[in-house]
Amino acid sequence: MSALEINKVRKTFGNTEVLKEVSLAIESGEFLILVGPSGCGKSTLMNAIAGLEPVTAGEIRIAGRDVTWCTPAERDIAMVFQSYALYPSMTVRQNIAFGLEMRKMPRGEREAAVERVADLLQISHLLERKPSQLSGGQRQRVAMGRALAREPQIYLFDEPLSNLDAKLRVDMRTEIKKLHQRLGTTIVYVTHDQVEAMTLADRIAVMRDGEILQLGTPEAIYNDPVNRFVAEFMGSPSMNLIDATLEGDAAQGYRLRIVTPGEDDLCLPWPRPTEALASRVGQRVLLGLRPEHFAEHDARIDEMAQGAPFTARVSVAEPTGADILLRLPLGEGEVTARVGPRCPVLPGERLALRIDLGRAVLFDGQSEHRLA
CATH class of the missing domain: 3.40.50.300 (P-loop containing nucleotide triphosphate hydrolases)
Incomplete structure (x- = not known):
């Protein structure tokens, strides 16, 4: 009872x-x-x-x-x-x-x-x-x-x-x-x-x-x-929500195209196909990434590294002691990435990062409900 x-x-x-x-x-x-x-x-x-x-x-x-x-x-x-x-x-x-x-x-x-x-x-x-x-x-x-x-x-x-x-x-x-x-x-x-x-x-x-x-x-x-x-x-800092366009199909695999002004388009493979994605191809979706879903990219372990690589110019670095919060452009706005306290980066410098898409979430661009 x-x-x-x-x-x-x-x-x-x-x-x-x-x-x-x-x-x-x-x-x-x-x-x-x-x-x-x-x-x-x-x-x-x-x-x-x-x-x-x-x-x-x-x-x-x-x-x-x-x-x-x-x-x-x-x-x-x-x-x-x-x-x-x-x-x-x-x-x-x-x-x-x-x-x-x-x-x-x-x-x-x-x-x-x-x-x-x-x-x-x-x-x-x-x-x-x-x-x-x-x-x-x-x-x-x-x-x-x-x-x-x-x-x-x-x-x-x-x-x-x-x-x-x-x-x-x-x-x-x-x-x-x-x-x-x-x-x-x-x-x-x-x-x-x-x-x-x-x-x-x-x-x-x-x-x-x-x-x-x-x-x-x-x-x-x-x-x-x-x-x-x-x-x-829920979450502090809150989840990053990035505008993307869904491309591909269930047979060949889905991709997320993210357009960032002044940068090359970023095309990320989406690892978890669902039936709901088939009707959203060509439409706007929202990619949800927590700050800890970003990690510094280390070329020495490239073959073993998990996640999709990309580079971005850091606009703000906020050391908190236990880690560093970075603000960097991705999509139409900026996102927050959480990296280790010894990450060698200064504002204005470019940094290579990886995105852990295995833990990312996807929302419908119109209803804002979860897709995958």
């Missing part, structure tokens, strides 16, 4: 349809992340799961029980908000215990629960402080502790790290992942940060305009995007 089932949930505000028959099932112990740009409907879906927003149509089940019209208190969920929502006049101990007290939990059990989560989150030394005496990261730990003390069936996290600075956000991300691995809890987590989604999730649901475009593991979302939006949204 799934921990959470969402069946054809719709939500409208006046004439605006914010959720369009969203359906998904989350297994017990799974960490699911809802990701997408602002206004895509992810927070509305989270509020519908929590019971904070009534749905227009559809059904929500928690552990097999229909909770579509239940109040938040009747759903056995705990929520961690973007704002910490701590009571400023209460100590950390009182903040964590407050929800348990409202549920009439005996004092001894409350105190044991507070001590348990404080130890788990390493905030035992902060129990007698008030929120004003805490850092942002400490406040977020307290907000998480208040949710963990309840031991509900599902935890809901609504952009809990967005108010933290960059380093603290990375640290807290690690803590949340450790916490999930240790407790095996069921978590639904909303974020607009695709790096956060990639690092935390068991599965990711990419949303746009009230719909789930793709649901899958981080690896599937990153390596096998179903359309242009998912390809560009």
